[in-house]
Ligand SMILES: NC(=O)NCCC(=O)O
């Protein structure tokens with residue numbers, strides 16, 4: 004059984020690395036704060052006697068040998084956060100993995116299969132796109148060299164940032180061949196809370212489409228330039244953000260569209276914007292619908308920019324098709340939860356997760372616990388200690404079941 | 409007669425302080441580059457034998473005594489620029505003033521009245537709002553203490569920035585009581601060029617209304633938050649920018665509306681924006697129409713924010729009613745220009761100018777010269793040497809006419 008005080012204690016300790024005034028955490032991938040958080044996790048892994056490896060993209064793995072030298076059960080998630088993130092997103096999955104190890108150590112029990120606890124680099128995609136970058140490299144769906152060359156919006160390169168914080172490891176990504184993969188995560192949405200369920204058995208993850216648009220207009224004087232002569236990159240960007248909402252409504256059926264980034268240049272009160280940079284995040288569990296949304300938005304942008312007489316370029320920052328998890332694994336989560344007296348809901352995930360990178364290569368499952376008010380990527384993110392304990396106990400039991408196969 | 413090589417030479421020299429790669433200038437008020445530009449202007453004033461004073465808001469004045477100790481003719485403008493500005497905006501008026509002094513020195517002629525060449529602090533309003541700040545303080549329409557406490561968007565305070573660059577002067581603002589005021593300026597709009605006229609005799613300046621809005625929503629996860637549960641500050645801000653354009657079209661008749669600043673926080677691809685800051689610049693030569701535009705926009709913003717479930721606050725950054733220049737002074741400019749064989753157009757100014765702060769207290773006039781392509785607040789801003797020479801000769805003649813009264 005999980006020691007929830009120990010698990011919560013580790014969550015709170017890790018929350019100190021990058022703690023924001025007023026609550027919440029800013030621990031962007033490969034920042035100084037990420038280094039502190041990684042150091043802390045590595046220390047805990049070593050205290051628990053795990054063999055720690057760091058791979059070339061900075062993924063951390065702590066290895067617990069089993070009774071036999073079989074392929075391991077992997078429990079993984081991430082410790083990077085968005086710039087205004089909470090204590091739970093990602094961190095819970097990594098620290099629940101360490102809690103599983105702690106329970107085994109306390110009891111002296113050695114499972115048949117090895118168990119690996121993993122923390123993947125840059126899951127959030129808040130600093131470097133795409134999201135799920137470390138797990139994508141681990142599973143070979145993103146090329147290591149490509150990933151190492153990716154830059155953030157200030158031009159800092161992943162390879163250099165890894166070296167700078169001392170996490171450019173030696174191990175080859177993918178050096179562990181998982182038997183199966185589990186990830187415990189906060190839901191980050193409103194469903195479990197609204198429906199009063201304690202555990203989500205995650206059936207799959209929505210498709211994710213991230214595009215960056217750069218619009219180039221002509222800067223001019225706000226007072227002297229007649230409306231008909233304007234080529235206003237800021238107006239075009241605003242029109243795109245409004246059109247994005249319209250596309251979401253048109254497609255309906257759970258389609259979400261978000262313009263989270265919108266930057267003007269020179270961004271001055273009396274200057275018509277010369278350029279704008281914006282991002283569009285679109286998701287749908289249905290790949291056809293997602294493609295339809297992408298197509299509609301592309302049409303809207305072309306029409307808006309034509310009407311305003313501005314040019315634009317676009318760049319795909321991330322594109323993942325919807326993922327379905329292994330039905331047996333979903334059933335295992337649901338069965339374990341019900342055995343433990345929990346109410347369970349099968350549900351798909353609105354957020355992307357490292358688990359989705361494992362789904363194509365090994366049996367994979369995720370456990371969700373409720374997010375208060377459905378709030379995440381917000382310093383107010385909160386999940387109750389009872390829900391954390393319930394989720395971690397499901398993870399423990401499910402992992403040990405697989406570790407004895 | 410103006411020595412246009414000397415005038416252009418000074419324009420090019422001053423353009424080196426804050427020169428941008430690719431052309432244009434960034435010499436934001438009270439920046440290090442502004443200090444360099446001021447030093448250069450002060451050196452020129454001293455070389456010309458002017459008595460230089462710096463007042464408490466950093467306005468520079470160079471004083472040439474007349475044959476009698478009468479109130480002076482003032483020739484003024486500014487040398488601050490926007491972040492992506494041109495070589496001419498403001499600088500031309502100051503350096504044409506120095507050129508008038510140079511012509512007098514060369515000829516040995518001493519006019520009846522003193523002549524003052526002035527460079528006012530922070531005319532652009534690009535760094536500190538309101539615009540025309542130095543001339544407003546000089547003319548008493550803005551209180552010195554209030555002005556000194558104004559902050560830029562990074563929190564830097566005018567009083568401290570003045571001291572830092574060594575331009576917190578001793579003189580009281582308004583220490584010179586002008587007989588009349590002249591400003592030569594580039595038009596910054598398309599009218600003179602489109603109509604093939606060489607000189608604009610400026611009849612007045614549009615009313616200017618600058619408002620900053622801060623919208624507060626709730627940040628949440630872009631993937632997990634259903635569209636109906638969003639309180640997206642970024643979407644609300646974009647909707648305001650689109651509504652602003654609609655209001656301009658509704659009012660018609662030369663009403664201009666610009667959203668030049670739009671900043672999201674946290675500004676991340678997968679986070680619904682928690683807050684947005686935007687500015688709205690509205691102008692009209694008709695005060696009633698301008699008030700109507702302000703009212704319509706306020707209604708739009710209230711409705712948008714209500715529908716999205718976000719809160720907002722607003723703050724007036726600048727508000728100037730339309731200004732009419734003295735008819736005799738406008739006629740003087742037109743007459744001098746025609747005597748010099750120039751084609752003249754009477755026109756109102758789309759941009760704000762230091763001259764408008766003088767209009768209520770003394771006879772005031774402005775001379776416009778054409779802006780190529782109507783482009784300003786852009787590194788491509790350009791006025792031909794012939795047009796500069798023509799404008800400076802009108803300024804010279806008009807100023808000397810008044811200096812003999
Ligand atoms: N779980 C999570 O917030 N992942 C970040 C990637 C995304 O879904 O935007």
Ligand SMILES: NC(=O)NCCC(=O)O
Pocket residue numbers: 224226273497531532533539540596758759760761
């Ligand atoms: N002339 C000029 O560009 N002034 C700046 C103030 C404004 O009109 O926005």
